[in-house]
Amino acid sequence: MPKVSLLYKENTRDKILDSAKRLFEHKGYHETSMDDIVEASGLSKGAIYGYFDSKEALFESLQEKDYSELLQAAEKLLADEGSAKSKLERIADIYFLSHDSPSREQCRMSLQFSAASLSMRPVHGKVENQYVRIHALLTAILKEGIRNGEFKKGIDTDSIALVLFSTFKGLSVLWATTDTEIDWKSIRNALVKLTLDGISTDRK
Amino acid sequence: MPKVSLLYKENTRDKILDSAKRLFEHKGYHETSMDDIVEASGLSKGAIYGYFDSKEALFESLQEKDYSELLQAAEKLLADEGSAKSKLERIADIYFLSHDSPSREQCRMSLQFSAASLSMRPVHGKVENQYVRIHALLTAILKEGIRNGEFKKGIDTDSIALVLFSTFKGLSVLWATTDTEIDWKSIRNALVKLTLDGISTDRK
Amino acid sequence: MPKVSLLYKENTRDKILDSAKRLFEHKGYHETSMDDIVEASGLSKGAIYGYFDSKEALFESLQEKDYSELLQAAEKLLADEGSAKSKLERIADIYFLSHDSPSREQCRMSLQFSAASLSMRPVHGKVENQYVRIHALLTAILKEGIRNGEFKKGIDTDSIALVLFSTFKGLSVLWATTDTEIDWKSIRNALVKLTLDGISTDRK
Amino acid sequence: MPKVSLLYKENTRDKILDSAKRLFEHKGYHETSMDDIVEASGLSKGAIYGYFDSKEALFESLQEKDYSELLQAAEKLLADEGSAKSKLERIADIYFLSHDSPSREQCRMSLQFSAASLSMRPVHGKVENQYVRIHALLTAILKEGIRNGEFKKGIDTDSIALVLFSTFKGLSVLWATTDTEIDWKSIRNALVKLTLDGISTDRK
DNA sequence: GATGAATGAGATTTCATTCAT
DNA sequence: TATGAATGAAATCTCATTCAT
Missing domain, CATH: 1.10.357.10 (Tetracycline Repressor, domain 2)
Structure with a gap:
C-alpha cells in the first residue's frame, strides 16, 4: 500500500514535470503559466503546489x-x-x-x-x-x-x-x-x- | 520643424537603449521592468513609450x-x-x-x-x-x-x-x-x- | 468536479454584473474603472477577471x-x-x-x-x-x-x-x-x- | 491687421473644431485622443491648448x-x-x-x-x-x-x-x-x- | 506665440500563490 | 488530500496636459 501510493506519487510528479517540460520547451519558461501546466497535466493547482513549492522549484x-x-x-x-x-x-x-x-x-x-x-x-x-x-x-x-x-x-x-x-x-x-x-x-x-x-x- | 534637434532625440533614444541594455544584461529581459528602465534612464514612462512602442520593441x-x-x-x-x-x-x-x-x-x-x-x-x-x-x-x-x-x-x-x-x-x-x-x-x-x-x- | 456549486458561481457572476451595472448607469462606462467595480463588488481584481475577460466583455x-x-x-x-x-x-x-x-x-x-x-x-x-x-x-x-x-x-x-x-x-x-x-x-x-x-x- | 489676425484665429479655431468633430463622430469622444486631433488638424498640441483649455472644453x-x-x-x-x-x-x-x-x-x-x-x-x-x-x-x-x-x-x-x-x-x-x-x-x-x-x- | 518632448497619474490586465471547503 | 476560486502585487501601457525652448 505504501508502495502503490509512492508509485502513484512518483507518477503524478512525473506527469507534472513532463507537462511542464513540454511547455517550457515549446513556449519558454516565462511564457508558460502555471495555468498552462495545470491544463496540460490535467491536475489541479493545489496538486501541483503539493509537489513543488513554486514555479521556480519546478523548473x-x-x-x-x-x-x-x-x-x-x-x-x-x-x-x-x-x-x-x-x-x-x-x-x-x-x-x-x-x-x-x-x-x-x-x-x-x-x-x-x-x-x-x-x-x-x-x-x-x-x-x-x-x-x-x-x-x-x-x-x-x-x-x-x-x-x-x-x-x-x-x-x-x-x-x-x-x-x-x-x-x-x-x-x-x-x-x-x-x-x-x-x-x-x-x-x-x-x-x-x-x-x-x-x-x-x-x-x- | 522639430523643436529639438534630431541629435537630441537620437541621444535620448540612446540613453534609453543604454539603460535598458545594462539592465537586461544584468537581470535579464523578464526580470527587468519598465519601471526599472524608467528609473535607470532618468526619463518618464511616457517619454520611453514615445520612443519605443513596447518593451518588446525596445528589446x-x-x-x-x-x-x-x-x-x-x-x-x-x-x-x-x-x-x-x-x-x-x-x-x-x-x-x-x-x-x-x-x-x-x-x-x-x-x-x-x-x-x-x-x-x-x-x-x-x-x-x-x-x-x-x-x-x-x-x-x-x-x-x-x-x-x-x-x-x-x-x-x-x-x-x-x-x-x-x-x-x-x-x-x-x-x-x-x-x-x-x-x-x-x-x-x-x-x-x-x-x-x-x-x-x-x-x-x- | 466544481468545488463550489454552479449556483455559487452564478451568484458571484451576478454580483459583479450588478455592481458594474450600477456604476455604469451612474457614471458611465468610461468613467467607471475596474477599481471602482472591484470596490463595489467586494471582490478582487483577479476574481473579476476570472469571470470576464475584460471590461468590455463585462459590458x-x-x-x-x-x-x-x-x-x-x-x-x-x-x-x-x-x-x-x-x-x-x-x-x-x-x-x-x-x-x-x-x-x-x-x-x-x-x-x-x-x-x-x-x-x-x-x-x-x-x-x-x-x-x-x-x-x-x-x-x-x-x-x-x-x-x-x-x-x-x-x-x-x-x-x-x-x-x-x-x-x-x-x-x-x-x-x-x-x-x-x-x-x-x-x-x-x-x-x-x-x-x-x-x-x-x-x-x- | 487685427481683423486679419482675428479671422485667422477664427479659422484656426474652426479647423480644430472641424477636425475634432469629424473624429468624435467617427470614433466617439473617448476613443479619440488629443493626438488624433493634432494629427487631423495639422496643428500642434500647444496650438490646440491655446484655443481650448481641455478636451472636454473642446467637446x-x-x-x-x-x-x-x-x-x-x-x-x-x-x-x-x-x-x-x-x-x-x-x-x-x-x-x-x-x-x-x-x-x-x-x-x-x-x-x-x-x-x-x-x-x-x-x-x-x-x-x-x-x-x-x-x-x-x-x-x-x-x-x-x-x-x-x-x-x-x-x-x-x-x-x-x-x-x-x-x-x-x-x-x-x-x-x-x-x-x-x-x-x-x-x-x-x-x-x-x-x-x-x-x-x-x-x-x- | 508655437512647438512637441516630456510628464506621471491612472487604467487595464496578468499570474504565482494561497486557503476555505 | 485535492480542489479551484480568490487574491493582490506588480506589470505594461495610455493619454490629457504642461512647459522649456
Whole structure:
C-alpha cells in the first residue's frame, strides 16, 4: 500500500514535470503559466503546489533531472574501457542525448537553463557545476590520451577541453534557435576529425 | 520643424537603449521592468513609450543594433586584403567584440536574444538571419582559402563553418553563464591551432 | 468536479454584473474603472477577471442580458391572446421594463449601449439586431391588426413601426438625460391615442 | 491687421473644431485622443491648448455650436408666418439639419452629447436646456394651432410635445446606431399624418 | 506665440500563490 | 488530500496636459 501510493506519487510528479517540460520547451519558461501546466497535466493547482513549492522549484527540478542524467552518463565513461579517442566520440553523443540526433526540444530546454542562470541563483549554480565537471572530465580524457600515447604531449588540455565543450554547447544553441536542419553525421565527423587531427599522435 | 534637434532625440533614444541594455544584461529581459528602465534612464514612462512602442520593441531595437554592427564588421572582412587564415582569426575577434576579451555583458545580451527567439518571432528572424549570413561568410572564407592554396581541397566547408560558428557561440554562452575566468589568448590559440592544423595545407 | 456549486458561481457572476451595472448607469462606462467595480463588488481584481475577460466583455454581458430579457418578453407577446391594440400597449410597457414607470437607470444603461455601438463592434451588432427584431415584431402586430380589421388597410406599416420604436427610444433617451419628471400615464395615453387614432378603423 | 489676425484665429479655431468633430463622430469622444486631433488638424498640441483649455472644453464648444444653431433656427419659426401645421413640419426638418435627409454624422454627434451628459455637468445642462426650450416651442406651436382652430381644443399639448420631441430624438439615435437605410420621405409623412390626424380639427 | 518632448497619474490586465471547503 | 476560486502585487501601457525652448 505504501508502495502503490509512492508509485502513484512518483507518477503524478512525473506527469507534472513532463507537462511542464513540454511547455517550457515549446513556449519558454516565462511564457508558460502555471495555468498552462495545470491544463496540460490535467491536475489541479493545489496538486501541483503539493509537489513543488513554486514555479521556480519546478523548473529547478527539471534542471536537476537533466543535469544528473547527463553527468552520470558522462562520468560513467571514465571508468569504461576504451581508447581516449572513442571516449571523446561517445561524450559528444551523450551531450546531445542522441538517438540519431539530439532533440531540438532538449536543446531548447538547455538554452532555458542557460538563460535562467542569469537570474536564478540555484540554476546558475548547476550550470556552473555542470561546466566544471564536464570540463574536468574532458581534461581527464585528454590527459589519459596523452598518458597512453594517443595524443600529443604538448597540447593545452585545459583550452582544448573548453573549446570542445563550447562547441557542443554552441551546436545545441544553434539547433535550438534556428530552423536549419543539421546533418549530425557530417558535423560529428568534421568535429572529430578536426580535433583528433589536431591532437593525435598518429600520422595517417 | 522639430523643436529639438534630431541629435537630441537620437541621444535620448540612446540613453534609453543604454539603460535598458545594462539592465537586461544584468537581470535579464523578464526580470527587468519598465519601471526599472524608467528609473535607470532618468526619463518618464511616457517619454520611453514615445520612443519605443513596447518593451518588446525596445528589446528588438537592441538586437537590431547588435546585429547590424556585428554583421557589418564581419562582412567588411571579406573585402579586406589578407590571407584566409588571418580573416578567420579576425572574425573570431569580431564575434566577441573584443577589446582584449569579449565583454561578459555582450555575451549575456546575446544569450538573451537566443532565449527570446523561442517566443518572439522578430527576434527569431534576426537570430536565424545572423546565423545564415555568418555561416555564408565563413564558408566563403574557407573556399577562398582553398582557392588560394591555404586550405586543403577535400574539406567539408559547410560543416567546418558550422562548427566554427558553434564554437564562437558556445564560448559566448559559457562566458555569459559561468563565473570562470577564460584566458582568451590561450583559447584563441587552441582554437586556431586546432582548426588550422586540421585544414591547412602547410605541414610544419 | 466544481468545488463550489454552479449556483455559487452564478451568484458571484451576478454580483459583479450588478455592481458594474450600477456604476455604469451612474457614471458611465468610461468613467467607471475596474477599481471602482472591484470596490463595489467586494471582490478582487483577479476574481473579476476570472469571470470576464475584460471590461468590455463585462459590458457586453450586461448588454446581452438586457437584450435577451427585452426580446424574450417582447416576442412572447406575439403568441399571446389579445387584440393588436392591446399588444401595442403592452409592448410599450415592456420596452421601458416598467413597474409603474421605466427606471431612469435602465434607460441610462440603454443609452450607454447606443453610444458604445459606435466603437464596439459586438455592441453595435446587438443594437442593430435588437432594432431589426423589434421592428419586425411591431410590423407583425400592425399587420395582424389590419388582418383582423382593427387597423386601416392603407397604413404604411414599416414606417409606423419605425416611428413607434423611435418614440420609445427617444423617450428612453430623454428620461436618461434629463431631470424632468415624466408623467408616464399621460405620455402613454397621448402616444397610444395619437397612434390608434391614426390607424384604427373604429370611428368613435 | 487685427481683423486679419482675428479671422485667422477664427479659422484656426474652426479647423480644430472641424477636425475634432469629424473624429468624435467617427470614433466617439473617448476613443479619440488629443493626438488624433493634432494629427487631423495639422496643428500642434500647444496650438490646440491655446484655443481650448481641455478636451472636454473642446467637446463642449462643439455642443454649444450645435445647440445654438438648432435653437436659433427653431425659435425663428415661431415668429414666422404660416400655419401651426406647417411649422410642425418644418421643425422636424430642422431637427435633423436636413438637406434631404439628416446626416448620420450629425446624429452621432448628438448621441455623444446625450451619452456625455451623464458625466459632464455642462453638457448635461445644455442637453436639458435644449429639451426644455424645444418642448416649450412645440407646446407654443400646438397652442397656437388650438387658438387659430387648426387643432382640437382638448389635446394634451404637454404630452404631445414631449412625444414629438422624443420621436425626433429616437429617430436620430436609430439613424446614428443602425446600418438601416431610412426612407425619410416616408417617415416624415407617416409621422406628420399620425400626429396631425390625431390632433387636427379638419375631417377629411 | 508655437512647438512637441516630456510628464506621471491612472487604467487595464496578468499570474504565482494561497486557503476555505 | 485535492480542489479551484480568490487574491493582490506588480506589470505594461495610455493619454490629457504642461512647459522649456
